[in-house]
Amino acid sequence: MAQADDDGAGPGVPAGAAVGDSDGAKSDGDGPPRALLIAALVLSVVAVGAVLAIAASRRAAAPPVAIAAVPAPLAQTPECRALMGTLPDRLGPYQRATTAEPTPEGTAAWRGSGGAAEPVILRCGLDRPAEFVEGSPIQMVDQVGWFRLEDADSQRSTWLCVDRPVYLALTLPADSGPSPIQTMSGVIERTMPAIPIRPGKP
Numbered sequence: 001m002a003q004a005d006d007d008g009a010g011p012g013v014p015a016g017a018a019v020g021d022s023d024g025a026k027s028d029g030d031g032p033p034r035a036l037l038i039a040a041l042v043l044s045v046v047a048v049g050a051v052l053a054i055a056a057s058r059r060a061a062a063p064p065v066a067i068a069a070v071p072a073p074l075a076q077t078p079e080c081r082a083l084m085g086t087l088p089d090r091l092g093p094y095q096r097a098t099t100a101e102p103t104p105e106g107t108a109a110w111r112g113s114g115g116a117a118e119p120v121i122l123r124c125g126l127d128r129p130a131e132f133v134e135g136s137p138i139q140m141v142d143q144v145g146w147f148r149l150e151d152a153d154s155q156r157s158t159w160l161c162v163d164r165p166v167y168l169a170l171t172l173p174a175d176s177g178p179s180p181i182q183t184m185s186g187v188i189e190r191t192m193p194a195i196p197i198r199p200g201k202p
Helices: 021-029 034-060 078-084 179-191
Strands: 094-096 107-111 120-126 139-141 144-149 156-161 167-173
Touching (some): 078 120, 144 179, 167 179
Antiparallel strands (some): 094 107, 107 120, 120 167, 139 144, 144 156, 156 167
16 A cells, blocks of 8 residues: 655655646746737837828828929029029928929929918019009019919919019919918019019000
8 A cells, every 4th residue: 555755745746746736837838928928019019000100191192293384484594593592491381392394494382281282383484474564553572563463263363573583473372371472572582683663565
C-alpha cells in the first residue's frame, strides 16, 4: 500500500504543488504581454487616422484655375513683370492658386477656402476696353483709379485699373467684398507710377 508523502500530496504529485496550478501557469504564458498589445493597438489607430487624413486632403485639393486667354499685348512689359513679381499670397480671404497650363502671360489667380467659390483673376497688359470712354465713372481705391466693366455674368465683376502705364483687370466673385481690390491697389501703387487716364472717344 503506497504511502502519502510527508506534506500530504497524493501519488504522482510533486511535493509543494497545488492541484490545478498547471492550468493557471499555462494560461499566463500564452500570447504577448498586455503592454505590447496596447502599444500595437495605439499604433494601429494612429496609422488609420493618418491614412484617413491623407485621403481627405487629396479629396479636398482643388484643381488648378483655368484662365481664358484674352489679348494682352503689354503682358511682357517691365511694368507687368514688376507687378507679377510682387503679387501677394493672399487677397483678403483668397489664397494664391495654381493655374492650369498653358497660363496666359501676365495673369494670376486666387481662390477662396475649400476651392468651391469663383476665383479672383488678375490680368496685366490688356488693351484699353472699348467701354472706357471720356466721361466714364472712375472709382479711386487707395490712390488707384478703377473703372468697372459691365459683365453679363452677374456672379462676377471686372475692374480695370486705368491710371497706370499698362491696363490691368481684376475679376472678382460677386461676394468677394472690398479686400481683394484694396490689397491689389496697394500693390499697384507701390509698383507702378500713376499717369493721367487715357479714355477713348464716346
